[in-house]
Each structure stands twice: as C-alpha cells, then as structure tokens.
Amino acid sequence: MGDGALSDWERSSTARVIPPARPRKLAKVPFVELADGRLQGVVSSGSDVGRVYVSSVAAGDYAFACSTNNNRPCGGARGSFCNHIRALVGEAVLQYGAERVARYLRVETAQEEPDASAVTTAMARTCPPQGDTGAAAPVFSRFLRHLAYLELAPTTAPLPEMHWFPPTRAVV
Template sequence: MGDGALSVWEKSSTARVVPSARPRKLAKVPFVELADGRLQGVVSSGSDIGRVYVSSVEAGTYAFACSTNNNRPCGGARGWFCNHIRALISEAVLQYGVERVARYLKVEVSDGASADAGSLTDAMTAVRPGQGDSSAAAQVFSRFLRHLAYLELAPSTPPLPEMQWFPTTRAVA
C-alpha cells in the first residue's frame, strides 16, 4: 500500500469490525462497550421484558452503577455487584476476551491463563468497590438506541449522513 493505492475497505463507507472473542447471545446483554474509562452496557431485566438496566464498572476503582433505563436504581446493587453487572462482565469477556477486559479495567488476576469472568469479578469485589456515579447512564442508553436504529436500516453502500465525519479518503501529506 506504499504506492498510495487504497484498499477496498478504505474506499467503502464501512469499516472493519473486530470480531467477538467468542460468540455471544444478545438477549441478556444486547450492548456492551469499553468506553469513557468504564465497562458499560445495557442488560435486560430478568423479570420484566420491557425493562433494561444500564450498568457500568469504572476502570481502576471498580466503582459501579446500575439503574433502569428511566433512572431508577437497581435494587440488587447495594454495596456489591448486582446480577446485571455480573452479566455485563461475563458478556464483555465473551465480546473482547478476558485479557483485554482485565487490561482496560486495570484488574490484576492471579490465575493468568485460566482467568475468566468469574476471576475478574472476584478480583474487583475483593477491593470492596463503592457505588459509582450513574450520571453516564443516559449517554450509554442513548448510544445503545442509536445502534438499534442502524439495525433497522436496509443494507446499502452509500455513506450515512451522520457518519460523514469519518475520513473517506487518505490524508494529504
């Protein structure tokens, strides 16, 4: 590519997506991301099909937050990781791999090669994390809804107007 030629994916309106470390089912945790210094995402309620929770764990401090999509606090996240946060961690490990999640959250896992979501959770809860700030929940939920909207679009090759800020040509030297 040193001759200035662009690859096929550089010419298209789409970008390569890093595949999941392992396949995951989206019914329980439809959205998970490592962003803004947190592991954060949307977790379906186990008891109400119309309710979802926005959960997060902060990198380094492991401060956590969990609330419904309309900002009601999770009843299970009182001084300890609730089941929503545990599900989020498990799905993040499936999506990104245990090494990447541990590195992002700054978790030291002692069992190395045999590390899994359970050992990450154990290492984080061993330091007794406190309640985190749930103010980012609205932004996380908004990103999730925006991702859902893309699923409703018919497949096409023209660029999407809201994605126009992505560079479409190589930079001029």
C-alpha cells in the same frame, strides 16, 4: 515488513475491526463497550421484558452503577455487584476477551489466563464503591442509536450522520 513497507491497513485511514473473542447472544446483554474509562452497557431485566438496566464498572477503583433506563436504582446493587453487572462482565469477556477486559479495568487476577468469574471476583474483593449513575443516559442513548441502524434498509449510499467515517478504499 521490516523494510519500512506499510501494510494496506496501515496506509489507509481506517482501523481494523476486531472480531469478537467468542460469539455471544445479544438477548441478555444487547450492548457492551469499553469506553470513557468504564466497562458499560445495557442488560435486559430478568423479570420484565420491557425493562433494561444500564450498568457500569469504572476502571481502577471499580466504582459501579446500575439503574433502569429511566434512572431507577437497581435493587440488587447495594454494596456489591448485582447480577446485571456480573452479566455485563461475562458478556464483555465474550466480546473482548478476559485479558483485554482485565487490562482495561486494571484488574489483577490470580489466574494467568483469567475468565469472567476471576475478573469479577478480583474486583469485588476490593469492596468497590457505589458509582455515579450520570453515565447511564449517554450509554443508553448510544445503545438506542445502534438500534436505529438496525432498522435501516440495506444500502450502499452514505449515511449523513456517518459522513466522518473514512472510506473503505483509499482513493488514489
């Protein structure tokens, strides 16, 4: 490719889909993303099957927030990371890989090849501040939108709300 030739994916307007670093189970953390300067997602409650928590950790200062889907604060997130946030970090590492999560959150770990525990421990050492729960509503909304796509019947017809996605094949 040194001769200036572009690969097929570089010529198209689509981006490559990066496969998960490792397979993960969606029951505990059904939704995780690195977006809006945060690691954020939805974590199932350990005690109530009808409750989920929206958890997030901000890049850089590690400000964290955890609340239920109806904005009730998590009882375990008082001054330190709760189990929901620890589960979120663990699943993010499975989804994206520890190095990518650490790089996104700007975490310096002592380990050359960090794991979820090393990333969480390095962030917790800084005594992170309690974050703003204002991001919970958009994160939960995106999660519900993802769930709605699972209910659609398989089809090759275009979805109107996804019309802006580029075609999978370049039209010549």
